Amino acid sequence: MVRFFYIYTNYIKLVSLLKILIRCALFVFCKKIQIQNKQHLTQKGPLLIIANHPDSFLDAIIIGSYYKRRVHFLARGDVFTKKHHRFLLGLLNMIPVYRLREGKEFLHLNEYAFTASKNLLAKGEAVLIFIEGICLNTNELQPFKKGTARILQGTQEMGVQPNIHVAGIAYNHFFGMGKRVNIKIDPFIFNTTIKSGKDRVDFNSAVFKALNDNIQPPEIEINKQNKKPTLLFLLGRCVRFLQTPYYLPIKNFIFQKTKGTVFYDSVLFSILLLTYPIILLLIGLLMYLISIPLPIIFIILVGLPLLSRLGIK
Numbered sequence: 001m002v003r004f005f006y007i008y009t010n011y012i013k014l015v016s017l018l019k020i021l022i023r024c025a026l027f028v029f030c031k032k033i034q035i036q037n038k039q040h041l042t043q044k045g046p047l048l049i050i051a052n053h054p055d056s057f058l059d060a061i062i063i064g065s066y067y068k069r070r071v072h073f074l075a076r077g078d079v080f081t082k083k084h085h086r087f088l089l090g091l092l093n094m095i096p097v098y099r100l101r102e103g104k105e106f107l108h109l110n111e112y113a114f115t116a117s118k119n120l121l122a123k124g125e126a127v128l129i130f131i132e133g134i135c136l137n138t139n140e141l142q143p144f145k146k147g148t149a150r151i152l153q154g155t156q157e158m159g160v161q162p163n164i165h166v167a168g169i170a171y172n173h174f175f176g177m178g179k180r181v182n183i184k185i186d187p188f189i190f191n192t193t194i195k196s197g198k199d200r201v202d203f204n205s206a207v208f209k210a211l212n213d214n215i216q217p218p219e220i221e222i223n224k225q226n227k228k229p230t231l232l233f234l235l236g237r238c239v240r241f242l243q244t245p246y247y248l249p250i251k252n253f254i255f256q257k258t259k260g261t262v263f264y265d266s267v268l269f270s271i272l273l274l275t276y277p278i279i280l281l282l283i284g285l286l287m288y289l290i291s292i293p294l295p296i297i298f299i300i301l302v303g304l305p306l307l308s309r310l311g312i313k
Contacts, residue, residue: 029177029269034180041185045162048164051131052142059135070125074129121160122155129151141212166185171217175264176264190203
């Protein structure tokens with residue numbers, strides 16, 4: 001029992017550390033993330049978060065990192081095929097769910113995903129579900145699948161009525177760094193106990209209206225061209241240029257590997273999240289070896305990503 005508690009405590013610490021790292025990375029990767037109704041991010045008790053799905057795993061990473069609690073996600077099962085994928089996604093509390101195109105032999109595993117989601121809600125956890133069941137790089141809401149209503153129905157049958165949030169997420173583009181993201185979160189109340197197919201249809205219809213209202217794409221800055229560049233912006237552009245030998249090969253490689261899919265943003269973010277800290281550590285080690293004082297090394301290592309962000313157009 002003591003050993004289990006020790007492992008669990010260290011796991012929680014690892015997840016918390018990863019969440020902080022992700023928030024820092026998002027601060028650099030995105031020009032601006034605006035969240036409306038932030039007070040709902042502290043919601044306690046069983047929580048079902050229903051969101052749209054325009055930008056692959058980046059949607060889950062952004063939404064989950066801003067909630068002040070652990071959030072479990074339902075994610076495409078085909079990305080769980082490799083061990084290192086399963087390990088990394090498991091750290092992010094992702095639950096695999098399969099589609100027909102991944103093969104009929106995997107569909108029975110969806111019962112595990114539904115059961116796991118219901119059990120988590122019954123234990124007072126938070127579960128994030130992308131109700132469209134498909135990801136397309138568009139802010140336009142797609143038709144809903146039945147899975148979310150089924151999970152809610154099963155949870156109600158267990159005697160648990162979770163809190164429900166609808167979280168609309170929208171981007172100004174889906175092509176790498178510098179994106180602006182809008183998220184609007186609202187509580188959703190559905191007083192009907194789901195017992196039939198008609199109840200599930202009614203639930204989806206009500207969610208569609210609420211979620212569609214919460215999808216608010218970032219406004220285009222019309223007067224941006226008339227703004228004079230600041231000194232910090234110019235310095236940031238110089239820093240970004242100096243980092244081109246690191247960033248450009250990664251960007252081009254991922255673009256080729258993800259061409260024709262919706263995974264470009266999420267894969268690019270993940271690779272940068274894993275490799276950029278290593279680059280900074282190597283730069284810090286090199287400066288230490290040539291006897292640069294530690295305070296200056298610290299300032300430079302903190303300043304590089306911050307200036308890179310300021311250099312985003």
